Amino acid sequence: MxxxxxxxxxxxxxxxxxxxxxxxxxxxxxxPRRTAGNYxxxxxxxxxxxxxxxxxRDLGFSIDDVRELLTLAAHREQSCDNVDEIAAxxxxxxxxxxxxxxxxxxxxxxxxxxxxxxxxxxxxxxQSLSQDQRSRPAA
Amino acid sequence: MxxxxxxxxxxxxxxxxxxxxxxxxxxxxxxPRRTAGNYxxxxxxxxxxxxxxxxxRDLGFSIDDVRELLTLAAHREQSCDNVDEIAAxxxxxxxxxxxxxxxxxxxxxxxxxxxxxxxxxxxxxxQSLSQDQRSRPAA
DNA sequence: ACTGCACCCTGTAGCCACTACAGGGTCAAG
DNA sequence: CTTGACCCTGTAGTGGCTACAGGGTGCAGT
Numbered sequence: 468m469x470x471x472x473x474x475x476x477x478x479x480x481x482x483x484x485x486x487x488x489x490x491x492x493x494x495x496x497x498x499p500r501r502t503a504g505n506y507x508x509x510x511x512x513x514x515x516x517x518x519x520x521x522x523x524r525d526l527g528f529s530i531d532d533v534r535e536l537l538t539l540a541a542h543r544e545q546s547c548d549n550v551d552e553i554a555a556x557x558x559x560x561x562x563x564x565x566x567x568x569x570x571x572x573x574x575x576x577x578x579x580x581x582x583x584x585x586x587x588x589x590x591x592x593x594q595s596l597s598q599d600q601r602s603r604p605a606a
Numbered sequence: 607m608x609x610x611x612x613x614x615x616x617x618x619x620x621x622x623x624x625x626x627x628x629x630x631x632x633x634x635x636x637x638p639r640r641t642a643g644n645y646x647x648x649x650x651x652x653x654x655x656x657x658x659x660x661x662x663r664d665l666g667f668s669i670d671d672v673r674e675l676l677t678l679a680a681h682r683e684q685s686c687d688n689v690d691e692i693a694a695x696x697x698x699x700x701x702x703x704x705x706x707x708x709x710x711x712x713x714x715x716x717x718x719x720x721x722x723x724x725x726x727x728x729x730x731x732x733q734s735l736s737q738d739q740r741s742r743p744a745a
Numbered sequence: 746a747c748t749g750c751a752c753c754c755t756g757t758a759g760c761c762a763c764t765a766c767a768g769g770g771t772c773a774a775g
Numbered sequence: 776c777t778t779g780a781c782c783c784t785g786t787a788g789t790g791g792c793t794a795c796a797g798g799g800t801g802c803a804g805t
Binding site: 485486506529 | 765
């Protein structure tokens with residue numbers, strides 16, 4: 468209801484004040500009014516918009532994606548195909564990341580499981596990192 | 607065998623020349639000899655070391671971890687506990703990332719599945735981003 | 746000898762999405 | 776009228792490269 472300071476807006480949306488100023492600088496949040504003492508003064512619309520931004524960011528959307536989602540969200544009568552496309556693209560990228568990390572996890576797990584302690588000279592982890600897999604003898 | 611230029615070292619290890627110079631700048635690769643024309647001149651030991659670095663980086667180890675792994679690898683008579691600890695820590699971090707991304711994937715999948723096209727005003731994706739989950743009505 | 750051309754050199758700036766100061770100003774309570 | 780919590784701007788740092796700009800080197804072909 469009443470206008471909020473940047474600190475209150477930060478608290479209300481779970482954002483840091485520096486981040487809010489950063490979003491303003493890059494044009495993601497509109498510049499708010501200022502008080503007589505030059506403090507930023509926010510209203511309900513800023514809480515909404517920053518909440519949207521924060522939720523999208525928490526879901527891993529890039530700043531550019533968020534920017535586009537905000538623009539699309541403002542055109543209520545248009546088709547949501549573009550929105551779905553952004554989300555689908557992000558979902559696909561997330562799946563690719565999961566797949567890559569899963570491969571890493573398997574590799575790391577194998578390395579660790581094969582190491583039975585002892586000296587560095589016998590350490591499987593170091594051995595794995597030291598030799599090119601392609602030229603390692605099959606034995 | 608014969609000394610390599612930076613381009614040849616790059617080719618041999620699948621690294622970019624800029625990255626090799628960067629690794630030298632941050633002290634990860636030792637400064638090589640120079641030719642009369644001030645070209646960097648690399649030997650087999652550089653191929654080994656850069657190969658180690660690249661494999662560790664491909665497994666997602668941070669530069670600082672790689673630095674420590676290189677130091678540990680050089681002390682062949684010491685225990686490999688420290689190595690295993692770095693690897694275990696990295697494995698745990700990788701698992702946390704996978705868990706976080708898996709949650710994201712589920713959320714994104716739910717959002718997309720519930721959206722049946724049409725107008726933005728009815729778009730589930732936009733709705734999800736627009737409202738705070740905690741204050742959304744249960745219906 | 747000369748001309749291209751591919752490669753090499755240094756140094757700096759940019760990427761992403763913040764985060765952390767430094768050096769100041771404002772405002773309400775005591 | 777002072778204290779302390781908040782606010783302001785602007786700049787620099789994070790990780791791990793990547794991309795220039797503006798030059799020099801080396802070798803093949805003519």
